[in-house]
Amino acid sequence: MGAAALLLSLDQFVKWTIATSLPRGEVMAITAWFNLVHVLNPGASFSFLAEAGGWQRHALTAVGVVVSAALAVLLWRGIRGRLVSAAYVGLIGGALGNVADRLRIGAVVDYLDLHWRGMHWPAFNLADIFIVGSAALLIAASLGSRDDSREVGRRGTT
Numbered sequence: 001m002g003a004a005a006l007l008l009s010l011d012q013f014v015k016w017t018i019a020t021s022l023p024r025g026e027v028m029a030i031t032a033w034f035n036l037v038h039v040l041n042p043g044a045s046f047s048f049l050a051e052a053g054g055w056q057r058h059a060l061t062a063v064g065v066v067v068s069a070a071l072a073v074l075l076w077r078g079i080r081g082r083l084v085s086a087a088y089v090g091l092i093g094g095a096l097g098n099v100a101d102r103l104r105i106g107a108v109v110d111y112l113d114l115h116w117r118g119m120h121w122p123a124f125n126l127a128d129i130f131i132v133g134s135a136a137l138l139i140a141a142s143l144g145s146r147d148d149s150r151e152v153g154r155r156g157t158t
Contacts, residue, residue, distance in 0.1 A: 007093025011127045015109040040107035064099040087137035094130030
């Protein structure tokens with residue numbers, strides 16, 4: 001759980017840095033295809049539910065907390081495989097990073113803006129990278145060998 005707390009702290013530090021150094025709505029060009037921006041997303045991925053009227057803040061917060069708690073229990077009980085353990089840690093750190101924003105300001109701070117020839121990928125943040133990267137680890141673990149009998153982690157040890 002210490003690793004998840006580290007990821008959460010890193011996410012919150014970067015968001016604080018963006019929020020204190022780049023006014024909301026501003027764009028800072030870094031390369032021809034990458035900007036730093038400061039936007040707030042009251043919804044989920046790709047601004048899904050952003051215009052839902054406010055209830056989504058509480059629903060998305062609850063989902064993030066419940067999923068993180070369930071994954072923490074699974075980690076505490078012991079997980080088979082290092083990839084799955086790493087994925088669970090990343091999911092917890094990322095989910096709680098976005099939960100912290102929703103609780104603190106009612107929306108998630110996004111700041112990474114990828115674009116090409118006038119097309120923009122929706123802005124995202126480090127917590128989102130942790131979540132997507134963890135999903136990729138879970139896919140990789142599911143494609144790996146099934147005879148991995150090493151049990152990783154038991155009540156916080158690895």
